[in-house]
Amino acid sequence: MKKISGSSLSRRQFLASTAVSILFTSTSGSLARSFSGQLPWSPFAGDPPTPVRPGPWLFFTHDEAQTIEAIVDRIIPADDLSIGGKDAGCAVFIDRQLAGFFGNFERLYMKGPFAKGFPQQGLQSPILPTQRYRAGLAALDDYCRTTFSGRAFSALALPEQDKVLQELENGSIDLDDADTKTFFELVLQNTMEGFFADPIYGGNKDMVSWKMIGFPGARYDYRDFVGNHNQPYPLPPVSIMGRGDWGGKG
DSSP states (O other): OOTTTTTTHHHHHHHHHHHHHHTOOOOOOOOOOOOSOOOSTTTTOOOOOOOOOSSSOOSSSSHHHHHHHHHHHSOOOOSSOHHHHHTTTTHHHHHHHSSTTTTTTTSSSSOOOOOOOOOGGOOOOOHHHHHHHHHHHEEEEEEEHHHHHTTOOOSHHHHHHHHHHHHHHTTTTTTTHHHHTOOOOOHHHHHHHHHHHHGGGSSSGGGGGHHTTTTBBBOOOOOTTTTTSSSSSSOOBTTBBGGGGTTTOO
16 A cells, blocks of 8 residues: 555655654653652652563454454555565554553543544544454454455455555445444554554564664764754664664663
């Protein structure tokens, strides 16, 4: 899927234009602490992210994982610019996020009322990401098996997968009780997050997206290059965990 909804943007332009917002928008956060007669923090304490390790799926079932891997690979297909969404770890990123506090919105106010807000306010809904994914993937599987002679989404030919995703995006597919467009927008958003987020969260394998767009990553000092306007940054990107050639040290 090189273009989204007939847009004239190239894939590189599309990904680069979303990178800034994704890099500074994370599904993680910090737990709020209240004052109770003492300081709400202790010196040298922190809340660092736990590195995602290879292993079995934590949220997705086997069938769900096959579907989501196929989806992220069509949203970000492999080409001469980068590896595809599956190999970049986007599905793993989504799985670990759903298994964490993002999946149940543990750190958000969820008491309602849930009136329809403005687009800049984000989704206003009591439906949790875990519920939206589970219902959406099940409904998508039912639709594909009914429409394509018993074949699941992951078993469809690539042009068929693209057609289904385009219909999900424009809302022309009825997925029963699932909100089709909202489901697609959530998957699209989380796929981009997985592609551009720090590799510590399971996606962006080997910092592939950062290398593609020239993002330097979590480097602490740019003073030697701050005056080099309109020049590519010459050093390789650095993850929160460091670089592989540093032995995993930051």
